[in-house]
Amino acid sequence: MSHPQASEAFEIRRQEPGDAAAVEALNEAGFGPGRFAKSAWRLREGVRPVAELSFVAIEGGALRGSVRFWPIRVGNSEALLLGPLAVDGAQRGRGIGVALMQAGIAAAQAGPWPAILLVGDEPYYAKVGFSRLPPGRVRFPGPVDPSRVLGLSLKPGGLLNLSGLIRRPHIDEPVCADGAGLG
């Protein structure tokens, strides 16, 4: 799909295996090595991103931006974690980040997930519909600024029904009462 404004000629397409090295370089430039210590990154360790929700922005053969979504479990529900979202430092402010998120959100709406969570700046992510969750509704497996925990429903009421500890699907054993009985 193309961005609607002709002057902004980047194209948004699904990520392909051949994009991996360039995407990694973009994330390294955008977030640095400290990214691996963040709570959101811990949820990605050993888990693959959802392939059909991974998009890149391409212009003239060059990678301009990337977005991925990871599967997570929140309490008893499956959900998605948005990120990393990164745009080439020289290409910011052109709508690439928003266009990437819109592509991912539209694709996610066709899937089974009730909602998307992320950790980020509300003023930015509000552009695509994210809003702050009530503090304590969901818990990351590590320290997170509660004012940066944002969510977006993909199905009616999808966000309202999400609560509890956030874990990696099929890897993390429940460690507290709200996850009892789940593997």
Ligand SMILES: CC(C)(COP(=O)(O)OP(=O)(O)OC[C@H]1O[C@@H](n2cnc3c(N)ncnc32)[C@H](O)[C@@H]1OP(=O)(O)O)[C@@H](O)C(=O)NCCC(=O)NCCS
């Ligand atoms: C955040 C990021 C993805 C934005 O990408 P982008 O392509 O420049 O974003 P867009 O062009 O779609 O949107 C730009 C708009 O968002 C605003 N914006 C960008 N980052 C913002 C932030 N952190 N908080 C509030 N507004 C922000 C810009 O001021 C601009 O506003 P305007 O449209 O009113 O002028 C990019 O700056 C980036 O890669 N940063 C480093 C990695 C990062 O922090 N990723 C996000 C955390 S997951």
